[in-house]
Amino acid sequence: MAKPMRSAERRVDALTRERIVDVAIELLDSEGENGLTFRALATRLETGHGAIQWHVANKSELLKAATATATARAMDEADPDAPPREAIHAVALGVFDAIDAHPWIGGQLARPPWQSTMLQIFEHIGRQVQALGAPVIAQFTSTSALLHYIIGAGGQNATNSRSPAALGDRRHVLDTIARHWEGLDSKEYAFTRTVAGQLRVHDDRAEFLAGIDLILTGMMASR
């Protein structure tokens, strides 16, 4: 949380790594991935761009830190007393919402040093999979599948919700896509046409959780 403090006093805070990362997240959110620049950061922080690179060695490190910070909060709301399935839903929705709020996370989680952040999610989900009584042999596979699904679905949702056409309200956007689907070639896209109606009325988060439940059901059925 970066404090505003822009008016009277200026730069009471020292330039910390934490402040830099916070402003970086603000920039990524408002300007997109190309908007994050050492020079833009320097302007917002009222300093030189060289100063920033004393705290953060290079841009990839900055992106890594921003991703970790923005994702970490999704994990905090874990209620240790919730039943397993609900706990999984909570973690999944936390990641889903984090990616939705910070679309750039999606592209970032799909590259090398995802280590600690991803591992935290993996651990949280795995515990609940255990608590559900999944057979030991299936636990690794199921937890991996859930994680992959969450990342994939979250990323897709983020691109949809901030797509070029997403200026208007959501219902209008979905209607436009559904109309496009309905107009596709009836032989080449026979299936897609039949589900255009469902696309139009579906709820993103409910649909997302339904996918989670599909995996959980499959996991319990195959014991």
Added chain:
Amino acid sequence: MAKPMRSAERRVDALTRERIVDVAIELLDSEGENGLTFRALATRLETGHGAIQWHVANKSELLKAATATATARAMDEADPDAPPREAIHAVALGVFDAIDAHPWIGGQLARPPWQSTMLQIFEHIGRQVQALGAPVIAQFTSTSALLHYIIGAGGQNATNSRSPAALGDRRHVLDTIARHWEGLDSKEYAFTRTVAGQLRVHDDRAEFLAGIDLILTGMMASR
């Protein structure tokens, strides 16, 4: 397929959009995402960088075309006579292998104009979901879940297989990660530690297909 033809004759071909995209894919594969440059392209094609931008307006269009071309081939091997579950496995593995061969696809599918390519995969999978006899209401949800899972799992696999430490052979890499997992805090990472052994011996593609089957089982069980 770009023909080599580097020796005697030079630039017998005209500069076509197709050739540009092919060389772009080569560059992305060999040099990574940062290696794709209009100037590097110009050098390989023995022309000026301005010439390239006559055929391809800008870089995002070039990336879009490269992604579409590299992904399209995954769809070609569809065997119309295969049983549904096998057909789904084939499509899924096709995408999985395409992302593995071209890791940059992973990051690309997670952003705006994925339209046509993704829709093709969606259609192929959806038909088989229908053929499996899934209830109509579940078809949209199941097909979406499969697609999201495939994208997520493919992306993660690609980053792992070309990770910084992936110089040595695969077994060594997995062993290193497994050892790391086993050394984690026993309270904070209780679950992760218990599956470290499975990580060490698991087969990527088999594990990937097991995740697909989890979704399919869940889909059939919840009718």
Added chain:
DNA sequence: ACCTGAACACCGTTCAAGT
């Protein structure tokens, strides 16, 4: 129609110099 290459604005990174 297709290609060339200079020019421009911008970027990440390095680094000698300051406090």
Added chain:
DNA sequence: ACCTGAACACCGTTCAAGT
């Protein structure tokens, strides 16, 4: 220890000029 800003190499994009 922390900050400044010049300098460098590189990039995407534009565009007047050629064939």
